[in-house]
Amino acid sequence: MSALxxxxxxxxxxxxxxxxLLHRTIGLDAESIGANSVSRAVRERYTLWRDRDGGTLxxxxxxVVQDPSRMQELIEAVVVPETWFFRDPEAFAALARLARxxxxxxxAKPVRVLSAPCSTGEExxxxxxxxxxAGMPTDRFTIDAIDVSERALAIARRAHYGRNPFRGRALxxxxxxxxxxxxxxxxxxxxxxxxxxxQANLLQLDSHAFERFDFILCRNVLIYFDRDTQCAVLxxxxxxxAHGGTLFVGPAETGLLMREGMSSANIPLxxxxxxxxxxxxxxxxxxWPGVPVVKTPPPFVLxxxxxxxxxxxxxxxxxxxxxxxxxxxxxxxxLAEARSFADAGRLDAAALAARDHLRAHPSSxxxxxxxxxxxxxxxxxxESRGHYRRALYLDPAHREALTHLAACLSLDGDESGARxxxxxxERVTGSAR
Numbered sequence: 001m002s003a004l005x006x007x008x009x010x011x012x013x014x015x016x017x018x019x020x021l022l023h024r025t026i027g028l029d030a031e032s033i034g035a036n037s038v039s040r041a042v043r044e045r046y047t048l049w050r051d052r053d054g055g056t057l058x059x060x061x062x063x064v065v066q067d068p069s070r071m072q073e074l075i076e077a078v079v080v081p082e083t084w085f086f087r088d089p090e091a092f093a094a095l096a097r098l099a100r101x102x103x104x105x106x107x108a109k110p111v112r113v114l115s116a117p118c119s120t121g122e123e124x125x126x127x128x129x130x131x132x133x134a135g136m137p138t139d140r141f142t143i144d145a146i147d148v149s150e151r152a153l154a155i156a157r158r159a160h161y162g163r164n165p166f167r168g169r170a171l172x173x174x175x176x177x178x179x180x181x182x183x184x185x186x187x188x189x190x191x192x193x194x195x196x197x198x199q200a201n202l203l204q205l206d207s208h209a210f211e212r213f214d215f216i217l218c219r220n221v222l223i224y225f226d227r228d229t230q231c232a233v234l235x236x237x238x239x240x241x242a243h244g245g246t247l248f249v250g251p252a253e254t255g256l257l258m259r260e261g262m263s264s265a266n267i268p269l270x271x272x273x274x275x276x277x278x279x280x281x282x283x284x285x286x287x288w289p290g291v292p293v294v295k296t297p298p299p300f301v302l303x304x305x306x307x308x309x310x311x312x313x314x315x316x317x318x319x320x321x322x323x324x325x326x327x328x329x330x331x332x333x334x335l336a337e338a339r340s341f342a343d344a345g346r347l348d349a350a351a352l353a354a355r356d357h358l359r360a361h362p363s364s365x366x367x368x369x370x371x372x373x374x375x376x377x378x379x380x381x382x383e384s385r386g387h388y389r390r391a392l393y394l395d396p397a398h399r400e401a402l403t404h405l406a407a408c409l410s411l412d413g414d415e416s417g418a419r420x421x422x423x424x425x426e427r428v429t430g431s432a433r
Contacts, residue, residue, distance in 0.1 A: 015039045017061060018074070026075060026148055027203045027229035033078070041077035045070075076151045082403075083122045084165040085129075086173065088219070091248050092126055094270035095215055096134035098246060102214055103140055111141040114213040114240060116202055117221055118145035121156025121195070122165050125187060127217070128194045129177050138194045144213075146200040153197050159187035167399075203232060207239030214242050219271070220250035223376075234260055238275070247273045255347055255377040268340045334360075338370055347374050365395035372404060384408065399428045 019030040019038055030038050046060045049070070055063075064070045086092060099111045111131075115124040124145035131141050147153055162184045166174055178185040202221075216237055222230050234257070241247060249257060249271050257273045258264070265272035338353035351374050357367045372387035385408050391401040406421035 018042045027225045029226040038078055045074050045077050076149045079149055083119045084167045085122050085126050090269035092130040094267045094272055096130040099131055100134055112213045113143045114216045115145040116218050117147040120152045124195045128191045129173055143195045145195050145197050148201050150199055156197050159192040161185050205236050210240055212242035213240055214245050216241055217248045222253045251373055252376045335367055342374055347377055350374050363394050365391040365398050369401045397428045399425050
């Protein structure tokens with residue numbers, strides 16, 4: 001890589017204006033990914049532009065402002081997607097169940113789903129596979145998927161993926177919906193054709209241009225925006241959400257939605273929310289829709305990706321046998337309750353339940369990981385890093401702790417440390433295949 005251009009020596013005049021431009025254009029909070037990451041992306045794009053067209057950093061800035069294609073190139077250098085199929089599978093199981101109920105109640109109207117932003121398509125295609133496996137014909141639902149990156153959308157439309165998007169142990173869906181091709185996996189055209197991809201900026205969406213959606217997935221993106229932009233995005237999503245609709249977010253974003261007045265759908269680990277006045281339409285009451293109700297769809301047997309229990313990692317060898325020999329219902333219950341509280345945005349209760357679990361099982365890596373997620377949701381960055389490190393001390397192969405701590409290091413500007421952790425996480429994923 002070429003040396004840092006001298007124009008970057010003055011941070012405020014060099015990178016600062018690009019940070020502001022990215023904030024105005026896509027709402028990016030540079031602190032969420034680290035100013036060093038933005039600086040590196042600007043440097044790479046500027047160097048390519050300079051070698052081809054010549055000119056100073058000032059000239060490049062004007063080119064980015066005036067030429068949408070240059071702006072797009074910069075955005076795609078900054079926004080690096082990280083996604084995989086059936087990420088947080090409970091969310092897709094919940095969506096499939098609720099979609100069947102909604103279709104049964106309104107059989108004349110197809111269920112509408114929005115994935116925003118959709119990145120390289122894994123999330124939107126997962127929705128399609130989940131609905132198909134729930135017994136819904138493809139003509140009874142529509143899936144719109146939008147992203148600001150044309151490069152990501154090109155990958156999504158191709159629907160050909162390597163190994164990385166297939167993670168975890170429940171990979172039966174790959175055998176059902178993909179075929180091996182060209183060193184990777186090609187998605188079944190019937191699934192691929194059920195998703196409509198288009199380029200759009202989430203901040204600039206006109207809610208009046210769309211028919212409202214029954215389900216919206218906006219997961220793991222709000223954390224990259226500042227507070228004002230988060231509120232602006234939520235206003236857009238609110239305008240797009242149909243009456244009785246459900247919004248799915250990422251686990252670290254539940255606290256934000258609770259603060260903004262949304263009500264949890266109370267579906268464990270789905271991170272699903274409704275408007276308060278609509279909450280009763282989809283609140284989870286402990287049992288999925290069943291036979292006694294007049295309007296009840298046919299029974300839905302959960303596929304392996306949804307019904308497989310969470311991977312319970314083995315405790316370190318140093319753990320004494322007497323700590324794990326008896327069946328300890330209450331400690332495990334407290335951890336399950338902690339996850340449920342966290343999903344509902346009840347962060348204090350979640351932290352208390354996780355610590356209750358740790359008192360009974362002080363070597364629980366999962367409990368420390370959950371405390372890290374809770375600390376992230378509270379904005380307690382120093383504490384979250386400590387919890388993730390404790391989880392990894394107890395279980396060096398804890399993939400979620402590896403990826404979350406890698407994200408934290410990246411935010412701190414420690415890119416080499418982040419890459420090392422991501423490489424470890426990839427090795428863990430590979431060994432589980």
